[in-house]
Amino acid sequence: MEQLVLYEGRPADCTGRLEKEVRTYDFLDKLGIHYWRTDHAWMKADTMEDCHVIDACLNATVCKNLFLCNRQRTNFYLLMMPGNKPFKTKELSHQLGIARLSFASPEDMEQYLDCTPGSSSIMGLMNDPENHVQLLLDKDVKAGEFIGCHPCINTSSLKLYTKDIFEKFLPAVHHEPIFVELTGE
Numbered sequence: 001m002e003q004l005v006l007y008e009g010r011p012a013d014c015t016g017r018l019e020k021e022v023r024t025y026d027f028l029d030k031l032g033i034h035y036w037r038t039d040h041a042w043m044k045a046d047t048m049e050d051c052h053v054i055d056a057c058l059n060a061t062v063c064k065n066l067f068l069c070n071r072q073r074t075n076f077y078l079l080m081m082p083g084n085k086p087f088k089t090k091e092l093s094h095q096l097g098i099a100r101l102s103f104a105s106p107e108d109m110e111q112y113l114d115c116t117p118g119s120s121s122i123m124g125l126m127n128d129p130e131n132h133v134q135l136l137l138d139k140d141v142k143a144g145e146f147i148g149c150h151p152c153i154n155t156s157s158l159k160l161y162t163k164d165i166f167e168k169f170l171p172a173v174h175h176e177p178i179f180v181e182l183t184g185e
Contacts, residue, residue, distance in 0.1 A: 004038045004057035024123045024151035033164045041155040058159040060146035065120040069104040081138035086184035119154035125173045137177040
């Protein structure tokens with residue numbers, strides 16, 4: 001197995017990288033957000049087991065990012081929660097006062113966040129200028145100094161200061177989070 005390496009900032013050469021990944025680096029650079037990156041194309045981080053290996057490299061709170069919708073598919077939500085917490089739909093539905101939540105389709109995820117399953121990320125909110133997606137944040141996400149997330153593709157992962165997400169990134173993408181408290185019960 002290859003060794004993960006943590007690099008500062010964007011790749012020196014973006015040849016062969018998807019446009020949405022490069023657009024993420026451009027956006028973070030434009031905002032003056034300091035970040036680190038690890039590349040792991042050989043290990044697509046689409047399972048929590050893979051994420052634990054990446055977490056060890058990033059030394060950050062790696063989150064589950066779940067793309068959800070209501071029954072009518074009229075309201076969409078991106079839920080960020082610590083990767084080690086179990087997700088119970090009923091618990092979240094109750095807190096939001098929504099009868100039923102389910103996973104949104106891959107097509108909706110691509111349309112609103114320009115992400116595919118396994119790569120959903122808070123970074124995708126930069127692709128949602130019309131605010132079709134409501135960000136839901138488990139309160140425990142805010143507790144760590146760093147957050148780990150994907151640059152809209154699951155072959156790389158980023159480490160960012162949590163304060164930069166709240167003070168620079170979210171204001172720039174005009175997405176106000178709703179905080180939830182999930183226990184997994």
